[in-house]
Amino acid sequence: MIRKVAIIGLGLLGGSIGLAIREHAAGISTAGYDSDAGVRDAAKARGLVANVCETADEAVRAADLVILCVPVGAMEEAARSFADALPGGAIVSDVGSSKQSVGNALAAALPGRTIIPAHPVAGTEQSGPEAGFSSLFTNRWCILTPGADADPHAVEAVSAFWTKLGANVEIMDAEHHDLVLAVTSHIPHLIAFTIVGTASDLEEVTRSEVIKYSAGGFRDFTRIAASDPVMWRDVFLSNKSAVLEMLGRFSEDLTALQRAIRSGDGDTLHDLFSRTRAIRRQVIEEGQDDDRPDFGREDHS
Ligand SMILES: NC(=O)C1=CN([C@@H]2O[C@H](COP(=O)(O)OP(=O)(O)OC[C@H]3O[C@@H](n4cnc5c(N)ncnc54)[C@H](O)[C@@H]3O)[C@@H](O)[C@H]2O)C=CC1
Numbered sequence: 463m464i465r466k467v468a469i470i471g472l473g474l475l476g477g478s479i480g481l482a483i484r485e486h487a488a489g490i491s492t493a494g495y496d497s498d499a500g501v502r503d504a505a506k507a508r509g510l511v512a513n514v515c516e517t518a519d520e521a522v523r524a525a526d527l528v529i530l531c532v533p534v535g536a537m538e539e540a541a542r543s544f545a546d547a548l549p550g551g552a553i554v555s556d557v558g559s560s561k562q563s564v565g566n567a568l569a570a571a572l573p574g575r576t577i578i579p580a581h582p583v584a585g586t587e588q589s590g591p592e593a594g595f596s597s598l599f600t601n602r603w604c605i606l607t608p609g610a611d612a613d614p615h616a617v618e619a620v621s622a623f624w625t626k627l628g629a630n631v632e633i634m635d636a637e638h639h640d641l642v643l644a645v646t647s648h649i650p651h652l653i654a655f656t657i658v659g660t661a662s663d664l665e666e667v668t669r670s671e672v673i674k675y676s677a678g679g680f681r682d683f684t685r686i687a688a689s690d691p692v693m694w695r696d697v698f699l700s701n702k703s704a705v706l707e708m709l710g711r712f713s714e715d716l717t718a719l720q721r722a723i724r725s726g727d728g729d730t731l732h733d734l735f736s737r738t739r740a741i742r743r744q745v746i747e748e749g750q751d752d753d754r755p756d757f758g759r760e761d762h763s
């Protein structure tokens with residue numbers, strides 16, 4: 463039974479969890495800490511958590527569940543910062559976009575403690591304490607990656623927590639998570655960063671035309687490519703092997719398409735585009751597309 467949640471890192475994810483608890487789980491009390499004093503002030507002003515603390519130690523006092531919502535590369539340091547104050551029976555979790563490295567980092571910082579890593583597959587290109595909104599997790603997946611020896615009661619408690627916030631929970635091995643997310647999230651972001659970077663390297667006159675005429679495709683890429691640089695630097699460095707593995711396959715497929723275009727092989731292009739069109743239709747049929755019309759584009763506060 464979770465009565466008090468401590469949130470470490472009060473940006474998009476941490477703030478959204480605080481707001482979602484206030485809306486969907488009012489019986490749970492909240493405290494939070496962020497290492498940036500400006501973020502703490504903004505969190506107080508928006509009421510992201512009931513108690514914005516001056517130290518991580520103070521935030522985790524009496525907590526049943528501590529959720530780390532900091533960039534993946536900062537997880538270990540953030541966990542060490544409250545290690546001595548963590549209550550005996552508390553569960554420690556996180557929201558990091560990669561799971562094997564975070565699981566290892568938390569285990570190193572908090573030996574012998576109950577750690578249930580998690581990844582709500584929900585977010586936007588925005589970051590910071592002004593970006594959070596209470597419906598972020600509604601009808602989105604939250605993947606838990608507990609170790610093989612994890613306490614099943616703790617897994618159940620974290621699962622019930624995310625269900626309360628509106629998410630659909632799935633349990634997965636951390637290595638599998640990292641491979642799947644490399645292809646569904648990390649590489650798509652890498653492609654967006656690359657294509658927008660390529661466009662911005664063009665000659666001045668062409669670049670202004672790219673902006674002026676940017677239609678659907680490029681416009682969508684610019685949204686993704688506006689995502690937080692620290693967060694994404696850490697994702698690629700932490701999920702290195704899965705990203706490199708999937709990137710290898712992607713490059714091979716791209717080379718095959720390059721060859722098809724050069725040789726005028728329309729059948730290969732048509733076959734691929736037919737297959738990918740069918741996948742998009744399946745995504746929509748299975749309700750995985752986000753039907754919030756302004757999702758990720760407007761102010762959600
Ligand atoms: N942005 C997104 O769409 C999604 C992000 N995630 C994951 O969530 C985590 C947080 O991402 P966002 O909320 O988007 O980032 P954010 O940049 O909005 O917030 C992170 C906050 O952590 C604070 N912080 C950094 N080091 C700290 C430390 N040692 N102690 C306390 N606070 C510290 C920063 O000051 C910042 O306010 C990342 O691990 C990311 O991979 C997961 C799903 C979606």
Ligand SMILES: O=C(O)C(=O)Cc1ccc(O)cc1
Pocket residue numbers: 558559582583584585586587647686758
């Ligand atoms: O803004 C988008 O399109 C996203 O893909 C958000 C996102 C970013 C990182 C995650 O780990 C999960 C979701």
